[in-house]
Amino acid sequence: MPRHFVNFEDLTKDEILQVIDYAEKLKKDPFSDQTLKNKSIGLIFMKPSTRTRLSFEVGVYQMGGQPVYILGSSTQLSRGEDIKDTARVMSRYLDGIVIRTFSHQEVEDLAKYGSIPVINALTDYQHPCQVLADMMTIKEYFGKLEGLKLAYVGDGNNMANTLMIGCALLGLDVSVATPPMYEPNSKALQTALEFAKETGVNVEITNDPKEAVKGANIVYTDVWVSMGQEGEKDKKKLFEGFTVDDNLLSYADKNAIVMHCLPAHKGEEISEETFERFADVIFNQAENRLHAQKALMSFLYKNLNS
Ligand code: CP
Ligand code: NVA
Numbered sequence: 480m481p482r483h484f485v486n487f488e489d490l491t492k493d494e495i496l497q498v499i500d501y502a503e504k505l506k507k508d509p510f511s512d513q514t515l516k517n518k519s520i521g522l523i524f525m526k527p528s529t530r531t532r533l534s535f536e537v538g539v540y541q542m543g544g545q546p547v548y549i550l551g552s553s554t555q556l557s558r559g560e561d562i563k564d565t566a567r568v569m570s571r572y573l574d575g576i577v578i579r580t581f582s583h584q585e586v587e588d589l590a591k592y593g594s595i596p597v598i599n600a601l602t603d604y605q606h607p608c609q610v611l612a613d614m615m616t617i618k619e620y621f622g623k624l625e626g627l628k629l630a631y632v633g634d635g636n637n638m639a640n641t642l643m644i645g646c647a648l649l650g651l652d653v654s655v656a657t658p659p660m661y662e663p664n665s666k667a668l669q670t671a672l673e674f675a676k677e678t679g680v681n682v683e684i685t686n687d688p689k690e691a692v693k694g695a696n697i698v699y700t701d702v703w704v705s706m707g708q709e710g711e712k713d714k715k716k717l718f719e720g721f722t723v724d725d726n727l728l729s730y731a732d733k734n735a736i737v738m739h740c741l742p743a744h745k746g747e748e749i750s751e752e753t754f755e756r757f758a759d760v761i762f763n764q765a766e767n768r769l770h771a772q773k774a775l776m777s778f779l780y781k782n783l784n785s
Contacts, residue, residue: 482782483590483597484775485583487607487644488670492678494778495649496624499615502767502774509770514777515544518574522600525551525580526706530741531600531608534768535577542773547573551580566593575776581707596779598772603707604664606637609740610645611775612767617651617697619767620736620760625650625678630695630731632656632688632723633748638701638740640667647674647682654683656691658717688721692731698723699738700748715747724750736760 483489490498505512520539524532532548539546551557556565562585569576570593578586578597583604590597599607618624629646631639635657644667646653653671655663662684675682685691692698700723703715723737737749737757741764745751754761 481590481594481596482779484607484779485586485590485597485599486605487610487641488648488674489607490778492648492650495611495614498611498771498774498778499618501777502611502615502770503619505773505777506767506770509541509773512773512777513543514780515539515542515574518544518780519547519572520544520575520577520776521547521549521569521573523549523551523554523556523576523578523580524600525556525578526601528579528600530765530768531577531579534772535600538769538773538776542776544574562588563592565589566591570594575779598775598779601637601706603705604637604667605641605644606740607641607645608768608772608775609638610641612771613642613699613738613740613764614645614649615767615771616738616760616764619763621696627696628652628654628694628732629697629699630654630656630691630693631699631701632691632721632727633700633718634703634705635661635663636701636705638699639663642699643667643671643682644674647671647678647680650678650680652681652683654681654685654691654693654695656685656688656721658721659686661714661717688727689730692727692735695731696735697738698728698731698735701740702742702744703748718747722746722748722750724753725756728753738764741765 536546566589575596579600583602671682
């Protein structure tokens with residue numbers, strides 16, 4: 480049975496830590512792992528992407544494999560061919576699938592009906608590859624993960640859901656501040672609370688950004704309007720007070736860093752000034768997508784062969 484990375488919690492805490500350690504090695508020696516030699520990895524995108532597409536294409540190449548970019552709208556998926564058949568067909572040509580789409584269930588189904596590893600490159604519910612790179616970045620800046628506090632300020636979207644789960648699994652306190660009605664997904668909260676019982680961390684949901692960032696080592700934000708929600712621009716009015724700026728940061732730990740998964744809408748979820756002050760962290764975070772995903776693929780394929 481292939482291993483998948485559809486949900487952040489598909490890997491155990493130890494496995495995630497092992498992948499992060501290996502990503503640090505690959506960052507120093509990018510061509511040292513040729514696990515994907517003679518393998519073709521399909522990259523299906525039903526939504527736009529800059530970082531995810533590039534980091535997977537380059538990463539698969541650096542590991543000796545062939546990335547096959549598949550624009551979702553150019554496939555029969557866009558004409559109603561079902562996921563069950565798509566999974567069975569693609570499994571006959573490809574050695575793995577990376578997919579970015581709307582419905583999380585579709586990615587679960589792709590993994591269920593196919594016979595090759597499936598990696599979630601973002602759904603409306605989770606963005607696990609981003610959080611893997613984020614955790615690597617946090618470890619780079621603080622030398623550890625356990626015992627830190629991450630505050631997420633903004634929309635309770637796929638990033639909020641995955642960060643909550645990731646923090647609870649890996650031993651970071653997490654506080655999520657959103658406007659009322661924009662809280663994270665309740666299933667994600669339940670999952671995080673289950674992990675929190677094991678790791679002993681605090682998982683907090685609040686509507687007060689200042690409360691959330693109190694004592695935080697990491698202040699994280701993301702767009703207020705995610706891909707696929709373009710019709711909901713009016714909701715931005717409800718996000719007053721949720722901009723990550725120097726004033727909000729004054730409530731965080733004095734050595735706090737600011738993180739953003741990008742793309743950023745400066746002047747909305749983050750001020751231009753704060754963004755530029757933490758640009759080094761934010762672009763390292765973007766770079767780490769490449770290293771973390773390569774380490775993940777190596778992990779999934781080594782497990783496949785063992
Ligand atoms: N952070 C992220 O996933 O960026 P892209 O949408 O550009 O892939
Ligand atoms: N929440 C954003 C993340 C982009 C990387 C979106 O889904 O559009």
